[in-house]
Amino acid sequence: MPAPRIGGAGARRKRGRLSRSGDFDRVYRQGRSTGAREFVVHVFPREASLDPPRVGLSVSKKVGDAVTRNRIKRVVRESLQVLEAELAAGSDLVITARVDAVALDEREGQAGIERALRDLLSRTSAWAGAPLDAAAPDASAADTTGAEAAPESSATAAGEVDPADPAAASPAEDAPDA
RNA sequence: GCGCGCCGGGCAGUCGCGUGGCACCUCGGUGCCUCGAGGAAAGUCCGGACAUCGCAGGGCAGGGUGGUCACGUUGGUGACCCGGGGAAACCCGCGGGAAAGUGCCACAGAAAUACACCGCCGAUGGCCCGCUCGCGGGCACAGGCAAGGGUGAAAAGGUGCGGUAAGAGCGCACCGGCGUCGUGGUGACACGGCGGCCAGGUAAACCCCACCCGAUGCAAGACCGAGCCGAACCGCUUGUAGGCGGCCCGUCGAGGUUCAGGUAGGUCGCACAGAUGGAUGACUGCUCAAGACAGAAUCCGGCUUACAGGUGCGCUACCGCU
RNA sequence: GCCGCCAUCGUCUAGGGGACUAGGACGCUGCCCUCUCACGGCGGAAACCGGGGUUCGAAUCCCCGUGGCGGUA
Numbered sequence: 001m002p003a004p005r006i007g008g009a010g011a012r013r014k015r016g017r018l019s020r021s022g023d024f025d026r027v028y029r030q031g032r033s034t035g036a037r038e039f040v041v042h043v044f045p046r047e048a049s050l051d052p053p054r055v056g057l058s059v060s061k062k063v064g065d066a067v068t069r070n071r072i073k074r075v076v077r078e079s080l081q082v083l084e085a086e087l088a089a090g091s092d093l094v095i096t097a098r099v100d101a102v103a104l105d106e107r108e109g110q111a112g113i114e115r116a117l118r119d120l121l122s123r124t125s126a127w128a129g130a131p132l133d134a135a136a137p138d139a140s141a142a143d144t145t146g147a148e149a150a151p152e153s154s155a156t157a158a159g160e161v162d163p164a165d166p167a168a169a170s171p172a173e174d175a176p177d178a
Numbered sequence: 179g180c181g182c183g184c185c186g187g188g189c190a191g192u193c194g195c196g197u198g199g200c201a202c203c204u205c206g207g208u209g210c211c212u213c214g215a216g217g218a219a220a221g222u223c224c225g226g227a228c229a230u231c232g233c234a235g236g237g238c239a240g241g242g243u244g245g246u247c248a249c250g251u252u253g254g255u256g257a258c259c260c261g262g263g264g265a266a267a268c269c270c271g272c273g274g275g276a277a278a279g280u281g282c283c284a285c286a287g288a289a290a291u292a293c294a295c296c297g298c299c300g301a302u303g304g305c306c307c308g309c310u311c312g313c314g315g316g317c318a319c320a321g322g323c324a325a326g327g328g329u330g331a332a333a334a335g336g337u338g339c340g341g342u343a344a345g346a347g348c349g350c351a352c353c354g355g356c357g358u359c360g361u362g363g364u365g366a367c368a369c370g371g372c373g374g375c376c377a378g379g380u381a382a383a384c385c386c387c388a389c390c391c392g393a394u395g396c397a398a399g400a401c402c403g404a405g406c407c408g409a410a411c412c413g414c415u416u417g418u419a420g421g422c423g424g425c426c427c428g429u430c431g432a433g434g435u436u437c438a439g440g441u442a443g444g445u446c447g448c449a450c451a452g453a454u455g456g457a458u459g460a461c462u463g464c465u466c467a468a469g470a471c472a473g474a475a476u477c478c479g480g481c482u483u484a485c486a487g488g489u490g491c492g493c494u495a496c497c498g499c500u
Numbered sequence: 501g502c503c504g505c506c507a508u509c510g511u512c513u514a515g516g517g518g519a520c521u522a523g524g525a526c527g528c529u530g531c532c533c534u535c536u537c538a539c540g541g542c543g544g545a546a547a548c549c550g551g552g553g554u555u556c557g558a559a560u561c562c563c564c565g566u567g568g569c570g571g572u573a
Contacts, residue, residue, distance in 0.1 A: 024455085056455065057455075058455090065220095065472075065473090066219095066220090066472080066473050067471095067472055067473055069473095070458095070459095070473060071459085071473095074195090074458090074459045074460080075459080075460075077194095077195085077459085078193095078194075078459065078460050079460090081193090081194075109460080109461085110459090110460050110461075111460095111461090
């Protein structure tokens with residue numbers, strides 16, 4: 001039932017951004033994540049794969065004051081324009097800045113931020129790539145990394161797939177990409 | 179050293195973001211132009227606008243404010259007064275009432291609006307002794323005193339002289355307070371004369387007086403409004419109502435239409451910056467004194483706090499020169 | 501964004517103008533008890549968020565900051 005809402009939001013002028021807090025929750029809970037010292041990236045592949053990818057930013061007050069947080073968000077957006085090709089179509093992702101991102105920005109500026117994001121995004125592109133039936137490989141990979149929300153994500157995509165079962169079918173695709 | 183004020187990087191290039199306008203246009207974009215964070219945007223400490231709810235009028239409770247004058251419809255603004263600091267320019271602070279009443283003033287001290295512990299005296303009265311019969315001497319019983327000692331933040335003004343039995347504003351001088359008069363000032367108040375000494379502190383303790391205050395806050399609030407629920411009407415094999423872009427045929431067909439409230443959601447509220455996951459950035463070069471504190475979210479004032487550096491004007495003190 | 505609340509030993513708290521030298525519990529620590537540990541007993545260290553103001557006197561009252569917590573979509 002969340003599907004019709006996505007279409008409505010995507011028709012707005014500013015495509016490419018996550019807006020509703022429900023979307024954020026879905027990415028956090030049902031998506032997969034990877035992280036480094038400076039950033040954490042959550043990815044959730046939507047079913048309608050034709051739409052451009054949507055990105056949400058999260059920079060909490062812990063990171064710094066308003067000026068610092070704005071600075072981080074701007075640099076990240078700037079970097080994302082360069083890295084747009086790395087994003088899989090039809091996926092929602094949330095980029096969360098951590099405290100160390102401030103130091104990185106002070107040291108290396110936009111180039112550093114861009115490099116760090118490229119690092120993380122290249123990891124995500126492996127398992128966010130196949131749009132329609134991507135849920136099955138997700139489940140097995142999530143189990144190994146310890147993500148809690150993995151079983152739910154599989155349920156939304158294909159009802160019959162058993163979480164334990166697809167381990168045999170999927171990992172063949174994972175290995176060459178990594 | 180002090181006060182008031184201003185600025186708080188600049189220029190160029192490339193790639194980008196948001197508002198508004200114009201043009202093109204496959205109705206979703208493209209191009210050009212324009213505008214696009216602060217002095218504190220901050221803290222949210224006050225006030226107002228605005229909005230919804232409540233409200234006949236008045237009062238109680240609760241809260242806030244409190245010197246004077248001028249100006250202003252009001253909100254308020256300015257100057258001055260008072261206390262403290264500084265050599266000065268100037269800075270900081272406070273602002274009705276303590277003879278309306280109540281409370282409190284720990285410890286110490288005899289006593290904290292009230293007193294006598296150590297003391298001083300004992301003129302007067304009492305007792306004792308002497309005697310020239312009127313005085314002298316003694317005691318410290320009645321009694322007088324509050325100077326000195328001691329305590330304290332504070333002890334019924336302070337210092338000095340006179341005075342006295344000893345003392346005391348009892349008298350006098352100066353100082354302080356109070357009252358009153360005069361002078362200056364619109365006034366708060368300041369200065370001076372005179373008078374008599376009865377007035378402790380605390381109201382950022384309760385309180386009294388005067389004036390002010392309804393509550394909630396843009397996540398206020400207004401409008402539109404899927405789905406679902408409800409109501410009315412039409413219809414349910416006489417293949418009807420209705421759908422299949424307009425019409426006919428054909429075909430699909432059990433629901434359809436309207437209304438009210440209103441959820442998700444949207445729009446407005448919202449602005450000559452103005453979003454709604456929330457717009458000012460990135461990179462490069464040159465330049466200078468090398469860039470601090472810091473980012474609008476309904477708006478407008480005040481207050482407070484943070485702040486590298488630069489700069490204009492005025493003023494104070496000291497030094498040097500003339 | 502708007503609106504509230506709070507701040508005392510390491511932690512939870514008492515105290516709301518004076519004998520506060522700030523009390524208690526847990527924790528920490530020294531000694532005693534025990535063969536040793538635990539329990540128990542005796543003792544000790546340890547705090548009023550910061551700066552101004554009112555008052556003779558402030559953890560307490562007033563003002564301004566700082567820090568933290570909560571409500572509201």
